[in-house]
Amino acid sequence: MKNKGAFTAPQAQAYLERIGCTRPAGATQGALDELVYAHQCSIPFETIDMHQCTEAPDLDPGHVFDKIVTQHRGGYCYELNALFERLLVSLGFAARPCLCRAVCGQIEKDPINHRGILVAIDGREVFADVGFGGPLPCASVNLSNGQEQVIRGERFTTNKLDDYWWAIDRVTQAKKDLYGIEGPSRTQTEIEFCLATVTDKDFDSLNLSCSQPGMEFHDHRIANLRTKDGYYGIWDDTLTVRANGERTRTPLPDEAAFADALETYFGFRPYGT
Template sequence: MYEELYVALPAVDRYWERLGLAPAAGQPDAALLDRIIGAHQRSIPFDNLDVCDFHLPVSLGIPDLFEKIIVGTRGGYCFELNALFDAFLTEVGFEVAPCMARSLKDYGYLQPVMHRGALVTLDGRRLYCDVGYGGPLPACALPLEDGARVTSCGQVFRIDAAAGSWWHISYCGSAESDAERPATPVLAFLDQPLDTVDFVPLSHFASTHPNSVFTQRRMVNRRTDDGNVSITADQFTQVGAAGKEQWTISGEEEFRALLAQHFGIVLSR
């Protein structure tokens, strides 16, 4: 029944090509892992269009994800992107297992677990990796070391051990800023590897329930070389070296044009 969740990638070379990277030779290491994460966030957008706009069922089968994201040059949401990412890391030679996580964005209540992350064990170290979160996360792996600070693409993040086996990731602002700013909680993840099949019911809830943030508003996000671009509901935002631009999308034609120009997503009519 769930065999498609565990099959190998149909074509690993196509995945490297989608990331804009040459296939790596030799043993996998931390530098390669960070290079893959950064390229993934730049090349493959987060998008919940199938869930929010088109009300389509979400398949977590590797062949379906490969066809949609790699061949069809689409994005996906966390349960899709990190599932395919895990399969790719496994093919490359990394030891990886999925874990559950929750957003810590302040909505005035504790959000349910509706996120899938990845735990990588490399040279005796435990690392958290994520290419499927539509918000500020580093373009590199985070070590499971209490109080560790990591600078990535000019942004500073901190990771802290919490109660039980939970860990919290916080955004600490720009690396170029001299001013201290309060850390903003971003994500909590559980240092407890799960099995891929455990995410089927979580994804079903996230993609169908009216209380799910994924069914309530359109979200598209991609990291760029100097910032990021995003669409949230009807707002387009571009952040880069020149500053921040934001405007309200005028209609369907402009939305489709922005998708094609900034995210490489061309929707069929």
């Protein structure tokens, strides 16, 4: 019997081709890590359609699959992590959603505003994320209090906050930092996530609130994509390219330049261009 929420075999194959992966031989942590990395390097975090939108993004699974896999677009956490979770279930992983809040080194905490993924492997759970659009690990993270994990040269530590909440801290690298974070090298919390059981419906109101005027996903045109040696990013009318430790910023003076940059670096053009 097909697992609830799983893709059909052709859908799963199309998704794997979208991220340049073959079907893993088993539901192991190593296989999960390869899928997370490939996903982050293939499918962008992007809010281009949400900019000045009048309605919240459609989270219907069929719509999201068509947008991301068939049309080769990207999305944000309520789209990307929900779809990736479904792929994991289709590949035999025991995956479930979790409530999160983005912290990104801030002292004042935001309300819960993010969807992550918990995956059970060998009797324990690990955290995975392909929809953050920022400096989260490009592999799964073990839930081991105080344990430092080095993932493709980046250092992360998981810390247990209480019986339900965990935090992921990252060591920034000043000018050498992959994401160009200003200031001295330091350890900062990037995200907090909760172990409580939730369902897809629990994210509907969060999706609605995050897409309203006054929220950055609505008010700004954002795109981010990990690369093998850096990242590509767009914020409004500026393109950032990080490669081989060097960062360049290029103004996008008009809509034609903006559309060309999206096509060149992220693989799609805005609708209607």
